[in-house]
Amino acid sequence: MNALLRHRNTPKLGTIAVLVLIAWLLPYTVGSYAIHVVDIAIVFALLAIGMGLAMGIAGQINLAQIAFFGVSAYATAILTTHNGLGFWPAAALALVASALIGLLVGIPALRMQSHYLGIVTLGLALGFINWTTNAKIAGGAEGISAIPVPPMFGVDLSSEYLYYYLEVVVFALALAFGLFVVRTGLGRRLMAMRDDPLAAGAVGAEIPLLRMTAFMLSSVFGGLAGVLYAGLIRYIAPETFNISNMFLLLAMVVIGGRQSLVGCVVGAVGLTLIREQLVDYPTYAQLGFGVVVVLMVVFAPTGLAGVPARLKALLDRRLGRTAERSVMRPFEPYEAGASREGGKAADGESRPLLEIKDIAKQFRGLKALKDVSLTVGYGEIRGIVGPNGSGKTTLFNVISGFYRPSGGRVLMDGQVVSGSRPYRLSRHGLARTFQNLRLFGELTVRDNLLVALDRSRTYAIWKYVLWPVGVWRQERRLHRRADDLLRRFGLTEFATAAPGSLPYGIQRRIEIARAMAGEPRLLLLDEPAAGLNGEEVRQLAEIVRSIRDSGVTVVLIEHNMGLVMSLCERVTVLANGSVIAEGTPAEVVADHAVIEAYLGDSAMAEMPLPNPTEVSS
Ligand SMILES: Nc1ncnc2c1ncn2[C@@H]1O[C@H](COP(=O)(O)OP(=O)(O)OP(=O)(O)O)[C@@H](O)[C@H]1O
Numbered sequence: 001m002n003a004l005l006r007h008r009n010t011p012k013l014g015t016i017a018v019l020v021l022i023a024w025l026l027p028y029t030v031g032s033y034a035i036h037v038v039d040i041a042i043v044f045a046l047l048a049i050g051m052g053l054a055m056g057i058a059g060q061i062n063l064a065q066i067a068f069f070g071v072s073a074y075a076t077a078i079l080t081t082h083n084g085l086g087f088w089p090a091a092a093l094a095l096v097a098s099a100l101i102g103l104l105v106g107i108p109a110l111r112m113q114s115h116y117l118g119i120v121t122l123g124l125a126l127g128f129i130n131w132t133t134n135a136k137i138a139g140g141a142e143g144i145s146a147i148p149v150p151p152m153f154g155v156d157l158s159s160e161y162l163y164y165y166l167e168v169v170v171f172a173l174a175l176a177f178g179l180f181v182v183r184t185g186l187g188r189r190l191m192a193m194r195d196d197p198l199a200a201g202a203v204g205a206e207i208p209l210l211r212m213t214a215f216m217l218s219s220v221f222g223g224l225a226g227v228l229y230a231g232l233i234r235y236i237a238p239e240t241f242n243i244s245n246m247f248l249l250l251a252m253v254v255i256g257g258r259q260s261l262v263g264c265v266v267g268a269v270g271l272t273l274i275r276e277q278l279v280d281y282p283t284y285a286q287l288g289f290g291v292v293v294v295l296m297v298v299f300a301p302t303g304l305a306g307v308p309a310r311l312k313a314l315l316d317r318r319l320g321r322t323a324e325r326s327v328m329r330p331f332e333p334y335e336a337g338a339s340r341e342g343g344k345a346a347d348g349e350s351r352p353l354l355e356i357k358d359i360a361k362q363f364r365g366l367k368a369l370k371d372v373s374l375t376v377g378y379g380e381i382r383g384i385v386g387p388n389g390s391g392k393t394t395l396f397n398v399i400s401g402f403y404r405p406s407g408g409r410v411l412m413d414g415q416v417v418s419g420s421r422p423y424r425l426s427r428h429g430l431a432r433t434f435q436n437l438r439l440f441g442e443l444t445v446r447d448n449l450l451v452a453l454d455r456s457r458t459y460a461i462w463k464y465v466l467w468p469v470g471v472w473r474q475e476r477r478l479h480r481r482a483d484d485l486l487r488r489f490g491l492t493e494f495a496t497a498a499p500g501s502l503p504y505g506i507q508r509r510i511e512i513a514r515a516m517a518g519e520p521r522l523l524l525l526d527e528p529a530a531g532l533n534g535e536e537v538r539q540l541a542e543i544v545r546s547i548r549d550s551g552v553t554v555v556l557i558e559h560n561m562g563l564v565m566s567l568c569e570r571v572t573v574l575a576n577g578s579v580i581a582e583g584t585p586a587e588v589v590a591d592h593a594v595i596e597a598y599l600g601d602s603a604m605a606e607m608p609l610p611n612p613t614e615v616s617s
Pocket of ligand 1 (some may be wrong): 001002364366368386387388390391392393395435
């Protein structure tokens with residue numbers, strides 16, 4: 001069965017039918033005040049979903065949600081009462097306005113993250129509140145009244161009972177859309193960005209655009225809530241969009257579980273109902289919510305939505321259940337053949353794939369790289385060795401766009417690529433792994449691979465609105481390819497596991513599989529054998545050879561000299577940021593400068609020339 005169809009969180013049809021029935025019958029069972037509270041709860045639920053998308057899914061702290069809500073509510077009010085527009089055209093323009101404001105608020109996220117972003121978004125929300133209180137067009141402290149009842153084919157939406165049904169339909173569609181986003185490519189990329197923006201960029205995720213997208217999504221949900229609120233209450237005033245409501249919203253998302261949209265809805269509905277019960281004690285209610293939020297952050301950071309998984313993990317630990325196998329299946333070699341003979345490019349030219357020309361990198365006073373030059377031909381396996389701190393990882397970081405060089409150029413396939421962002425380099429055919437593993441910790445192993453397999457551009461998210469079938473088909477293709485990749489790398493058994501729960505050797509292999517998912521031409525492996533046992537190193541050598549035989553050029557940094565000697569045709573030696581030797585493994589280990597550089601370095605000082613068969617398959 002397709003993995004997509006057996007998604008662990010896909011709601012059952014029966015559950016949906018029961019929920020629809022409850023939603024349908026609810027107005028028949030409650031009084032007019034209760035239905036008013038439910039109508040308000042739905043508005044908050046929409047706001048909470050938007051906030052969950054930005055904060056929980058994309059990891060972007062957004063304290064401006066109340067402003068997105070306000071912008072569309074005010075835009076609807078102003079356009080209908082001042083400009084005489086009908087309710088629905090005004091609502092459509094209000095949605096556009098809040099999406100644009102969302103993009104605007106997202107701009108600071110390009111430069112700053114975490115609490116700085118929180119402060120800036122909060123500042124923008126305060127600015128908006130200030131505007132509503134002072135601007136004449138916004139009605140000042142008195143607000144705007146007499147917003148018209150939304151027309152709906154003769155249905156009287158001034159009745160809160162009938163308005164409830166409109167809200168339920170809009171809410172259901174919005175939640176379904178949110179879940180669709182979260183469970184497909186865009187959501188995965190947003191989550192990958194949340195877990196590790198550097199690694200996400202390295203597998204092709206356009207981080208700046210994704211950050212803007214997160215704020216835009218959040219603002220559209222805020223905008224929907226604003227329109228519904230304006231149509232429901234038909235009067236708006238600054239007190240609805242104040243900081244205490246922003247805090248309440250934050251509490252809903254944190255308590256419900258910011259990484260789960262359903263959790264956000266539960267938090268929003270639950271806290272709206274509780275707030276109504278405590279309406280006579282607003283100060284105590286605020287204080288109570290504050291205490292609960294602090295307790296949740298400390299003891300249950302994943303909120304109510306995360307409680308079942310935590311309980312299950314606890315139970316499994318208590319019962320000593322370890323469901324996962326800890327041994328990988330064998331790697332299935334790639335088909336050989338695409339390998340370029342004689343260091344030639346695809347067009348037959350004999351230029352190298354990678355040219356590094358006089359690269360320098362300075363960190364304040366420290367010259368980590370000094371005029372490093374080297375070339376790597378097509379189909380080569382190049383080793384980069386050197387004592388600790390000699391600049392190897394810095395060189396990789398420059399090649400892969402993580403660092404801008406202080407001088408010199410990097411060319412790939414004859415094209416200057418130095419200074420390009422990691423996601424552009426990924427699309428140009430570069431992939432890498434990291435010395436300290438950088439897997440997306442909150443995603444499953446399959447999702448880690450899916451993020452890298454998905455090469456669609458961020459601008460293609462228009463399909464989510466206009467052509468969701470296309471998104472769905474693409475998902476099916478990606479899941480099939482992920483299954484193939486999992487099988488090739490012997491990882492099928494671990495597909496649904498969290499990478500952090502797996503042994504180190506398996507995590508290293510997942511990282512190589514993820515790098516290969518992007519079908520690179522050049523693969524940079526940063527200490528791929530670190531932490532592996534002897535058998536795993538032997539398997540690694542087999543994998544790297546097969547990758548090269550499939551036509552991918554490999555450059556690896558390694559301290560395991562046995563592996564370097566057996567695998568690499570040529571080795572470049574760095575010391576103190578400079579290339580001190582280059583040649584075949586036998587040549588470099590006999591080089592005087594190399595021996596001197598390594599004196600005192602235990603990895604190589606006593607290095608006998610290893611027998612290549614030690615690590616070969
Ligand atoms: N972001 C940074 N800021 C300041 N200094 C840095 C930064 N990154 C690396 N360095 C310094 O640059 C030098 C080279 O570091 P690098 O990590 O490239 O060495 P390496 O050869 O990869 O070492 P190892 O084998 O231990 O991984 C070191 O002195 C290191 O402290």
